Amino acid sequence: MVELSPPQLDTVFHALGDATRRQMLRHLAEGERTVGDLAKPFAMSLAAASKHIKALEAAGLIHREVRGRTHLCRLAPGPLASAHRWLGFYERFWTERLDGLERLLREEDARRTRTPEGDKR
Amino acid sequence: MVELSPPQLDTVFHALGDATRRQMLRHLAEGERTVGDLAKPFAMSLAAASKHIKALEAAGLIHREVRGRTHLCRLAPGPLASAHRWLGFYERFWTERLDGLERLLREEDARRTRTPEGDKR
DNA sequence: GGCATATTCAACTGCATGGTTGAATTATCC
DNA sequence: GGATAATTCAACCATGCAGTTGAATATGCC
Structure with missing residues (x-):
């Protein structure tokens, strides 16, 4: 829901950048x-897995409830939603693909002229 | 467009897990x-920045075109779309929040009974 | 109390990462 | 050809990360 700060995005994307942790999220x-x-x-x-779980927890991707001697984990979707929305910013680049900007770039490519919309340098 | 394999997702999410690289994508x-x-x-x-750019390139997030002595980079949205869709799998967890599953879990929490839909252990 | 279970902590290892600096490469300009 | 510019390469360093093993901490059970 809330906009994540860059350091928070760091930990979220870092947590997602490991197949073990992504698999854990799937199970959750x-x-x-x-x-x-x-x-x-x-x-x-178990110690290694525990570290992965702590990484997910530090990223806010899961919550933990200590129930007796077991720790119960559940998905916390907030940061996933934030990461999703962060990526959504770029959605236009893959939806407009091959008809909008992308085609312009490719035509520009073919012509070998100077940068067209890259004027904000 | 295409479904990314776990190792590919690793490199994509890892590339996104750094504020410098995300900023570069924004500029692109x-x-x-x-x-x-x-x-x-x-x-x-420059050498350090060059390494970041190579990380983005390795993840398929950007393409490079060598034009003379300068290297021109542009966004490659495919992997971003894949990451977006990967996260989209969890969308129900934040859209159904507080009325569907989430509420059930919280009620279960209050009652202190055993796991309801977590039967697939 | 005593024992088994669930989880973490601490110390250590190997390897990747992000940064540096200085040299090498390649292309442009005159 | 020679100087300058854009980029990478190579070597190096510090830090962090993922994994291990063995001990510690709680909790539950009889």
Whole structure:
């Protein structure tokens, strides 16, 4: 919901830049999971998985509720929404592809002339 | 457009996990830029900026065209679109927030019963 | 209390990353 | 050809990260 600051975006995108952590998010999308549950699918120590979970938590991507001796994790969609909206800024570049800007650039390419809309240098 | 493999998503999200590189993408959204143009706003050596640009290039986020002794960079929106769609999978979690699943989870929280839809463990 | 379970902490290792500087490369200009 | 400009390369350094193992901390169970 809220606009994330650059350092927050750093940690969110960094957390997403690891297949293990993305897989954990997928599992959490099916429902809440304990640390042990999240670690099970991976061929790594529990301590290593715990670190991944802490990375997700630090990024605000999951919340943890300590229930007795188990820690229950669930998805926290806010930062995902922010990252999604951050990428949405560039949506015009792939929706206008091949009819708008992109074609202009390619034509410019062919002509080998100087930069057309890159005037704001 | 195309679905990115996990290693590709790794490099894309990793590239996005740095404020300098995200800023470079913002500049490229305004039009094509040379390596020197992209480096100018930052208080770092050209060599360092060059490495950032190579990271963006490796992730497929930009394309480079060597024109004489200058290298012209432009945005390549494909991987951004893929990352956007990857995040889109979780959209239901922030759109259904506070009326659907999220409320169920919170109610479950209050009742302190065992996991409701987390049956696929 | 005593034992097993769930999770983290601490210390260590190997490797990647982001930065530096100085030299090398390639192209343009005169 | 020689000087200048744009960019990369190579070597190096500090830091951070992902993984390990072994000990520590709680909690639950009998």
